[in-house]
Amino acid sequence: MAIHILGIRHHGPGSARNVKTFLESVKPDIVLVEGPPEADGILQWAAHEEMRPPVAILCYQPDNPRQSSFYPFAEFSPEWQAILYAKRQNIHIRFMDLPVAHQYALENEAQAAISSQPENAGQETAPSPPQDENTTTVPGQPAIENEVLHEIPVRYDVASLAHAAGYDDGEKWWEHMFEHRADNQDIFTAVMEGMGSLREIYDGKDNKLELLREAHMRKVIRQAEREMFQNIAVICGAWHAPALHNMPPQKGDNELLKGLSKVKTECTWVPWTNSRLSLYSGYGAGINSPGWYEHIWHHQEDDGTKWLVKVAKLFREKQMDTSVAHVIEASRLANALAALRNLPKAGLEELNEATLSVLCGGEPVLLSLVQAELIVNNRIGEVPVDIPKPPLQQDIEKIQKRLRLPAAADWKDYLLDLRKENDLERSVFLHRLQILELKWGHRSDVTGKGTFKEQWRLQWDPGFSVDIIEKGVWGNTVEEAATGYLVHLAKEAADLPAVGKLLEAAIPAELPLAVDALIQRINNLAAASSDVVQLMEVLPGLVEVSRYGNVRKTDAALVMGIVESMTVRICINLPPACQAIDEDAAAHLQALFPKLNDAINLLQHGELTGQWEQTLKVISQNQGTAPVLAGYATRLLADRKLLTGDELVKAFYYAMSSASGPGIAAAWLEGFLTGSGAILLLDNDLWGVVSSWVEQLEEDMFIEVLPLLRRTFSNFSRPERKKLGEMVKRGGRAAVPVTEKSFDGQRAEQGIPVVMALLGLQH
Incomplete structure (x- = not known):
């Protein structure tokens, strides 16, 4: 009986080539590979003609999908070549690492122990030390090893051997010694001896998880011996090779593995990418140059x-x-x-x-x-479509294929025209994935005023597999899952702005059941809410939602009822809310005014517009209104041509009169001039009021209001500030506005034939 221990680097074309050559020469009758035993049942797919590395085995806990691990394979991975050899030769192959069912259970116990410690209450869990070199986890997921299981994070690896050989880079040393080596005879013996020397320095007895893993590997080897396999090939990380070659008594391993708890796990194959094989992705066994290694694998x-x-x-x-x-x-x-x-x-x-x-x-x-x-070379692998997958993932892949939206590892841009049926379906699909927090697509703004175009940038990440499994509890299809998840979030949301954002997401995703539930939730919250600020924050989004009625074939009337009700409440409650408030509260309300004003303009609803204009008049005329809000309300009335000419000048004089304190007048002026000072450039009377007010200020009062004035005028554009400065230099005369008296209609009519000719039209 012969047992061959082949210590390898997990992703190296030299190691892969050596393993392939060795197996072809010794012709084993069973191959044992470092990997999760739960995945033995899916190894049959490795030799499938549609399997294209890089791929990965995904192991996860069904009732807690975030507890998951990936075991990636490239074409130049030694384990992958060993698996292919076994399948082609029709011999037995097994994974021999500690089952992830035990590893997850140990992780859960460790996290529970940390959380239960009184001194850790209310504190963040300390970061986990580096993971084992053969696994990688989803970003944001705790590593399998932690402070309880892995008390000494120091690890000796090939970098130590490289340093002893005079190299400052372990990657470079490995490449020179193994990837380009012409004579690889006895290479595995050399690796065994080198790692044996390192293990003498660090025996790893304090690393509980490492001891458990190696004990289970030896258990699987002994099981193969009991089954009378005569020629056993063992493929493992170089670090573990000495521990598997020099086997301790079986009794010690049995005691170590006795009584381990476990959880339920499942496994499947998922596509992987070269970028996720790279060291820069955070993968413990990552390599600097997967594209280069792929090249030298094919072109030795x-x-x-x-x-x-x-x-x-x-x-x-x-x-x-x-x-x-x-x-x-x-x-x-x-x-x-x-x-x-x-x-x-x-x-x-x-x-x-x-x-x-x-x-x-x-x-x-x-x-x-x-x-x-x-x-x-950020290339993505492929797995056979027949591989068992969660229902939600199958539905996503089916829709991707139907809509011709391939999952690619590189960025790809799509400009969708929502007037086209296929593009509209693409948009709906991408919006639904965003609701499920699958960030495959990133939406950006499109120039123009139309709502019928969307710009998306897509990039698929293998980590989405875990997100898909996690969201699968809400439904077996994308539509069902997005609807269920939205309804769940609506029930959990405690305020109007949060539910309003959910409704904004539901409309373009065309989820009518979710829309009904969200509208009902908004109605309930709005009826119970007396906070006008929340109503003002939500209303513009709801008005924007109504714009999708034409393009997305959505019944915008679903939201119009609630928009009308909320607008009435705002108009009633806003004037009192603008009184007796501090500067910060006034600034927050002022920031909401333009959005609300634009939203009401967009509605083009005569009755609601009239109510809003009446509200602005009340706010501008009420003496208790915060000055900055009174000024801004007056400006909105002026923009709507409801306050013009002498009436506007009168309001200006009243607000800027000496009866008002300088600070109040300055705040009112700041509100009136918010956004633009162009009105001062066009109206000599208003400019005169401001100029006279400034001139009559005493020196100490001027110094007091100067910061407010600087803040007001600093928000103007550079050309506006320049023009205002020029007006001061020439004595304060604004540009002469064009009036009906100064307009020469007869002269203008003479230019009409020329303009029509330039346009190719006949007058």
């Missing part, structure tokens, strides 16, 4: 020329001139550097230096393009 004999051809092709696609001579010179330089450094052939470092010098002309910005497009 390449001396760098084929890689440089890829670089040149990329530059040409980006409209950058790159000749064959550039490639030849870069190849010569890379190989010369390798020779000077006593390397068997040019590696990525040498090729990057040659690319920077010859192809990039010394510009590091161009090299960053190579890094993103080739060295990392």
